[in-house]
Amino acid sequence: MMKKSFLLVVAVFVAFAAFSQDAAEMITKANEALKANDFVQAFELYDKAMTNLGDVEVDKAINFNIGYAAMQANKNEEALSYFDKAIEAGANVSKCYEYKGSVYNKMKDYPNALASYEKALEVSEGNGGALLLNAAVTAYRLENFEKAVKYFDQAYQAGFKVEDALLNKAMALKKMDNDEAYKETLVTGAEKFPGNKKITGALANVYVQEGNALYKDGVEILNAANTKVNDGSLTTDDDAYKAEVEKAKAEFGKAAVVLENALKLDPENQNAQKLLEAINAVK
Numbered sequence: 001m002m003k004k005s006f007l008l009v010v011a012v013f014v015a016f017a018a019f020s021q022d023a024a025e026m027i028t029k030a031n032e033a034l035k036a037n038d039f040v041q042a043f044e045l046y047d048k049a050m051t052n053l054g055d056v057e058v059d060k061a062i063n064f065n066i067g068y069a070a071m072q073a074n075k076n077e078e079a080l081s082y083f084d085k086a087i088e089a090g091a092n093v094s095k096c097y098e099y100k101g102s103v104y105n106k107m108k109d110y111p112n113a114l115a116s117y118e119k120a121l122e123v124s125e126g127n128g129g130a131l132l133l134n135a136a137v138t139a140y141r142l143e144n145f146e147k148a149v150k151y152f153d154q155a156y157q158a159g160f161k162v163e164d165a166l167l168n169k170a171m172a173l174k175k176m177d178n179d180e181a182y183k184e185t186l187v188t189g190a191e192k193f194p195g196n197k198k199i200t201g202a203l204a205n206v207y208v209q210e211g212n213a214l215y216k217d218g219v220e221i222l223n224a225a226n227t228k229v230n231d232g233s234l235t236t237d238d239d240a241y242k243a244e245v246e247k248a249k250a251e252f253g254k255a256a257v258v259l260e261n262a263l264k265l266d267p268e269n270q271n272a273q274k275l276l277e278a279i280n281a282v283k
Helices: 002-035 041-051 062-072 076-087 095-108 110-123 129-141 145-157 162-175 179-192 195-229 239-265 269-282
Strands: none
Touching: 002 041, 002 062, 041 062, 041 076, 041 145, 062 076, 062 095, 076 095, 095 129, 110 129, 110 179, 129 145, 145 162, 179 195, 179 269, 195 239, 195 269, 239 269
């Protein structure tokens, strides 16, 4: 019995010593897998090595690589854990927070995603456009439109995906019922990016709404004057009636100008076409 116990202890010691060497080899292979974008294999090797290091010493900054591999392999909880370890080690802190934001977004945990992106912005030396755009999109998802406008604008100023940033800034302003700023942003977008149909189409719709309002004003003026004719208080020969007709025509004229601007931006806009037809019918 004593002899068997002794042999068992020796076997355990030898296996432990051998695994320390295996851990170093696994980390090397994991690095190679990471470079080859084989993220599942990389994470499995890293994770196995890190949980059985033995006497092997590694730079704690390796936790960033492991977190990145885990993120790409859709190991969300593991990615968050390793990024936190990398942050504690002071390794790629801004990127760790940015990637944590991406992981939380995949998990649809938008409050933590936005908090992570904002922490990345806080600690980064230069605010990258992609980070700003991710923060903006996440804020929009949370219906925090004020922050969305802020980050979309910063992404635009940073020159990152400027057309998308400007259009989405406009959409956030619309959600805030800031019609004036919404229109101003679209006007800027249409001037800078005349080939962007989403921007020009959105601005065309703004003009259609304005044209429709002017058309309705003209109709109301004309209807009110005709009501007075019908009840006998005015005749069509009266100067007062003619003055009201001229007021209505002025509104129709302003509406036509706005609607023509809409059609310049969006020639296929059917609402603009129908309103112009209605205006021409009453002129």
